[in-house]
Amino acid sequence: MKKEILIGFAVGVIAAVFGFIFAIQIFGKSDDWGVVIQQAISQGFFTKLMSIGALLNLGAFFIFLKKNKDLRAKGVLIATVLILITTMIIKFTN
Template sequence: MKKEILIGFAVGLVAAAFGLIIAIQIFGKSDDWGEVVRQAITNGFLTKLMSIGALLNLGAFFLFLKKNQDHRAKGVLIATLLVFITTLIIKFMN
C-alpha cells in the first residue's frame, strides 16, 4: 500500500513539473526557461504558473481512479497538496 501511494506521489510531482514546463512554454516571453522563471519571480506570477502546472495532476488522479488504483490516486492528491502548500508559502513570502 505504501509503495502504491509513493508511486502516485511521484507521478503527481512529475506531472506538476511537466505542467509547469508547459505553462512556462505557453505563457513565457522568452525561450530561456531560466529567464522566464526569473521574470515570474520578479513580477510575482510564479505561483500562477505553478497552479496551472498542477492541473495535469487532475488527469493522473482521474486516470488512477478509473483504473481502480485508489492508493496511487491518493499519492497524486498528496503531491497536489504539497504543490498547493508550496504555492501558498511562495505567495505569502513576497
C-alpha cells in the same frame, strides 16, 4: 500499500513539473526557462505558473480512479496538496 502511494506521489510530482514546463513554454516570452522564471518571480506570477502546472495532476488523479488504483490516486492527491502548500508559502512570503 506504501509503494502504491509512493508511485502516485511520484506521478503527481512529475506531472506537475511537466505542467509547469508547459506553462512556461505557453506563457513565457523567452526560450530561456531561467529568464522566464526570473521574470515570473519579479512580476509576481510564478505561483500562477505553479498552479497551472499542477492541473495535470487532475488528469492523473482521475485516470488512477478510473483504473481502480485508489492508493495511487491518494499519492497524487498528497503531491497536489504539497504543491498547494508550497505555492501558498511562496505567495505569502513575497
